[in-house]
Amino acid sequence: MNDCIFCQIRDGKIQAKFFYQDEDVMVFPDIHPRAKTHLLIVPKKHIPEFIFVEDENLREKLFHTVQQIINQAGLKDNRYQIRINGGGLQDVDHLHIHLLGPITAA
Numbered sequence: 023m024n025d026c027i028f029c030q031i032r033d034g035k036i037q038a039k040f041f042y043q044d045e046d047v048m049v050f051p052d053i054h055p056r057a058k059t060h061l062l063i064v065p066k067k068h069i070p071e072f073i074f075v076e077d078e079n080l081r082e083k084l085f086h087t088v089q090q091i092i093n094q095a096g097l098k099d100n101r102y103q104i105r106i107n108g109g110g111l112q113d114v115d116h117l118h119i120h121l122l123g124p125i126t127a128a
């Protein structure tokens with residue numbers, strides 16, 4: 023998808039400071055952070071939103087990556103939140119999992 027921001031980040035056409043990446047997944051900071059740590063966990067494959075994840079291995083990989091990043095970002099005991107927008111609530115139509123923390127207010 024040429025006009026997709028996250029595909030362009032994957033392809034190096036838009037800059038992002040990767041926190042982590044491998045052949046399936048990339049993790050980079052949200053450009054408008056809503057917490058001290060605000061990372062996006064994103065499949066490299068263009069999948070428009072959560073409900074379209076059909077590959078069981080990728081689903082597993084995404085959740086495993088989130089678990090690892092919670093640890094690596096120092097959020098394990100630190101009031102983190104995981105958020106996935108979909109069904110039109112999302113601004114970017116390339117699946118991404120928000121990881122935010124520490125959340126200081128309810």
Ligand code: AMP
Pocket residue numbers: 027036038050051052053054055062106107111112113114115
């Ligand atoms: P959502 O509303 O779940 O689609 O969230 C999309 C998120 O992507 C927003 O929090 C944006 O701040 C973030 N975002 C948009 N462009 C970039 C970018 N170039 N690099 C990092 N994050 C971005």
Ligand code: ZN
Pocket residue numbers: 023026027028029030067068069115116
């Ligand atoms: Zn994309």
